Amino acid sequence: MATTTGVQRLNESSRAELIDRLLSCLDITRWAADIADARPFADAEAVQNAAADAAPGFTDSEIFQALAAHPRIGERPKDIGQSADFSRREQAGVSDELADELRAANLEYERRFGHVYLVCASGRSGEELLEILRSRLDNDPTDELRIVDAELRKIAALRLAKVIEE
Numbered sequence: 001m002a003t004t005t006g007v008q009r010l011n012e013s014s015r016a017e018l019i020d021r022l023l024s025c026l027d028i029t030r031w032a033a034d035i036a037d038a039r040p041f042a043d044a045e046a047v048q049n050a051a052a053d054a055a056p057g058f059t060d061s062e063i064f065q066a067l068a069a070h071p072r073i074g075e076r077p078k079d080i081g082q083s084a085d086f087s088r089r090e091q092a093g094v095s096d097e098l099a100d101e102l103r104a105a106n107l108e109y110e111r112r113f114g115h116v117y118l119v120c121a122s123g124r125s126g127e128e129l130l131e132i133l134r135s136r137l138d139n140d141p142t143d144e145l146r147i148v149d150a151e152l153r154k155i156a157a158l159r160l161a162k163v164i165e166e
Helices: 006-012 015-023 029-036 044-053 060-067 082-090 096-113 126-136 141-165
Strands: none
Touching: 006 044, 006 141, 015 029, 015 141, 029 044, 044 141, 060 141, 096 126, 096 141
C-alpha cells in the first residue's frame, strides 16, 4: 500500500486549507496564496522554490503583519497552534539566565525600530541571538526592515520544510 507524502498532501489540500497551513510558516496572505496557486508540486524542492519565488518584495505592512505572529526572542509564545509550536522549538537555545538581557535588548530594539526584533533563531544560542540583536541596533530603519524581510523568508523556509515532512 502506497503512503502519501507531504508534497502529495499539499497538492491534494484545498486551496483554503493549504493557505492556512502556509500562514503558520509566514503570516503573509499574498505569499501563501502565490504558493498555493503554484501547485501541483513535483517534490519538496519544487515547494521550496515556489516559496522562494512567492510574493517578491513584501510591503512594509505585510512585514509588520508577519512580525505580529512572532514572539520576542527569549519569550515563549503563550498562544497555541502550529506557528507557536514552531517558535518554541526555534528558540530552544535561549536559556532562562539570558532572558533578562534579551528582554532589555528587545525593548531597546523596539524603541529604535518600532517592531519586534526578528532573527532566524533555529540552531543558534541565546548568546548569539543577543549579539546579533546588539549588532543590528545601529542599522538604518529602512535597511533593518530589509534584513527582517530576509529573516522572515529564512524562518518560513525552515517551517515549510517541517510542514512538508508532516
